[in-house]
Amino acid sequence: MAAEEAASGAAHHAGGLAIDPMHQFRVETIFPFHIGGIDMSFTNSAAWMVGVAVAISALTIVGMGRGSMVPGRWQSVAEMSYEFVANMLRENVGDSGKRFFPFVFTLFMFVLFCNMGGMLPYSFTVTSQIIITFALAFFIFLGVTILGFAVHGFHFLHFFVPKGVPAALLPLLVVIEVISYFTRPVSLSVRLFANMMAGHTMLKVFAGFVIAMGWAGGFLPLAFMVAFSGLEILVAFLQAYVFAILTCIYLNDALHMH
Amino acid sequence: MRKGRGDLASSDGKRSTSDSHARDELKSDLADFEARLQKKQKAHLQPQNTAARSSAMGIAFRLTTELVAGIFVGGGFGLLLDKWLGTGPLFLLIFFALGMAAGILNVFRTAKELSARAEADAKNNSGD
Numbered sequence: 001m002a003a004e005e006a007a008s009g010a011a012h013h014a015g016g017l018a019i020d021p022m023h024q025f026r027v028e029t030i031f032p033f034h035i036g037g038i039d040m041s042f043t044n045s046a047a048w049m050v051g052v053a054v055a056i057s058a059l060t061i062v063g064m065g066r067g068s069m070v071p072g073r074w075q076s077v078a079e080m081s082y083e084f085v086a087n088m089l090r091e092n093v094g095d096s097g098k099r100f101f102p103f104v105f106t107l108f109m110f111v112l113f114c115n116m117g118g119m120l121p122y123s124f125t126v127t128s129q130i131i132i133t134f135a136l137a138f139f140i141f142l143g144v145t146i147l148g149f150a151v152h153g154f155h156f157l158h159f160f161v162p163k164g165v166p167a168a169l170l171p172l173l174v175v176i177e178v179i180s181y182f183t184r185p186v187s188l189s190v191r192l193f194a195n196m197m198a199g200h201t202m203l204k205v206f207a208g209f210v211i212a213m214g215w216a217g218g219f220l221p222l223a224f225m226v227a228f229s230g231l232e233i234l235v236a237f238l239q240a241y242v243f244a245i246l247t248c249i250y251l252n253d254a255l256h257m258h
Numbered sequence: 259m260r261k262g263r264g265d266l267a268s269s270d271g272k273r274s275t276s277d278s279h280a281r282d283e284l285k286s287d288l289a290d291f292e293a294r295l296q297k298k299q300k301a302h303l304q305p306q307n308t309a310a311r312s313s314a315m316g317i318a319f320r321l322t323t324e325l326v327a328g329i330f331v332g333g334g335f336g337l338l339l340d341k342w343l344g345t346g347p348l349f350l351l352i353f354f355a356l357g358m359a360a361g362i363l364n365v366f367r368t369a370k371e372l373s374a375r376a377e378a379d380a381k382n383n384s385g386d
Contacts (some may be wrong), residue, residue: 172356179332179353179360187327187364191320239317249371 021201025128033128036046044124045132051114052126055226085244092248096255104251107136108191108244115196119229128196130189137189140247148254156169158256195239199232300382317372324364332357 031042063078071079085105087095111127118125126132150154160177161170206228209221336353340346 176356176360176363179335179357180328180336181365183327183360183364184323186331187323190327191323194323195319201385210314235316242320 019204019211020209021204024124024200024204025197027129035057045126045129048114048117048124048126048212052110052117053116056109056113080250082103085109086240088245089248092245093131093252096176097127097248097251100251104244104247107140107247108240111192112237112240112242115240118196119233119236120149125196125200127192130193130245133189133193134185136243137192140188140250142183144247144250147251149255152185152257156254159253179208184250188243192243195235199228199235203228203232268379320366321365324368325361328359328361328364329354329357 022226027043027045029041030047033039033041059074059081060078064076066072066075075127079117082105085108086101088108089101089104093100114126117123118128146160158179160174162177167174170231203225206221210218210225212218213221332353332355333350335357336350339349339353343349
């Protein structure tokens with residue numbers, strides 16, 4: 001850690017413009033804060049999460065404040081996001097999914113705003129940290145499993161028993177099904193984290209090329225960056241969508257089993 | 259066009275029923291409108307979803323993570339069991355293979371779901 005710091009410091013002194021594509025992922029403490037030896041400092045990551053929560057609240061509360069029949073710009077955005085999530089829930093879970101709307105809406109908006117916030121210059125991308133996405137995915141997994149047992153009782157265990165299988169193969173397949181069930185939080189979190197981190201690293205690396213190649217050849221990577229930024233915005237939306245839709249699918253599995 | 263047909267029907271000599279005719283006409287008009295509206299709405303709602311789904315890189319990434327996650331979770335289970343029971347690399351090897359199977363099962367399921375969605379989208383798009 002110290003050596004790494006020294007190296008990046010040296011690079012700073014040498015070039016003036018240090019190209020360090022991983023610097024953007026560094027979590028920095030803003031207010032140090034410890035409880036019983038546990039580091040609970042307020043970091044730039046926490047600050048961005050607060051910012052995202054405020055932005056979403058502002059959009060939904062201020063946007064819908066007038067609640068006019070003919071919506072203005074902000075009200076349209078708020079209504080569109082509401083309908084988008086409501087449709088997603090209706091298509092994937094059905095009417096019994098309505099009571100989970102607040103949960104899915106909050107989740108979708110949080111991930112979407114974290115991803116989109118990461119596209120702002122000098123920003124910190126909250127969802128590019130595996131621990132954040134894993135915490136989200138793990139609590140979804142836990143909640144959905146509890147829901148499954150709450151709705152179906154021990155009958156929920158039948159979820160792991162595939163139908164129409166010879167009895168001899170059953171023990172093997174049940175183990176595979178259980179492993180497959182436990183991959184859910186891993187694949188859900190890794191997908192979001194890896195997409196965000198890979199995209200942002202690539203953007204920074206190509207931005208470094210623009211500077212390194214100077215006036216002579218820097219325009220080619222610059223053109224690529226413009227196109228890639230557009231793709232990154234699409235990915236930011238797409239990953240929030242995938243995260244939310246998979247939550248819907250898991251909810252559906254827990255509510256209706258197969 | 260529709261007006262013309264209505265006039266024809268009323269001038270057919272069934273003047274006494276022209277009132278109910280008009281009502282039927284109105285009803286069928288409404289039903290027709292409803293059908294057309296729904297088609298338009300569907301056309302408006304669908305493209306947004308297809309665009310969001312059809313990113314090939316997104317699909318490739320989804321399938322890859324499913325496969326890799328299966329292997330990791332299987333291996334992790336095996337490692338934990340080995341640590342708990344102290345049985346060398348036995349369970350690691352068994353669960354690594356089972357994890358691969360689970361990963362492939364996940365990929366298969368995801369692909370099936372994706373193709374079902376694509377089919378539904380194609381049906382919706384050809385409907386209008």
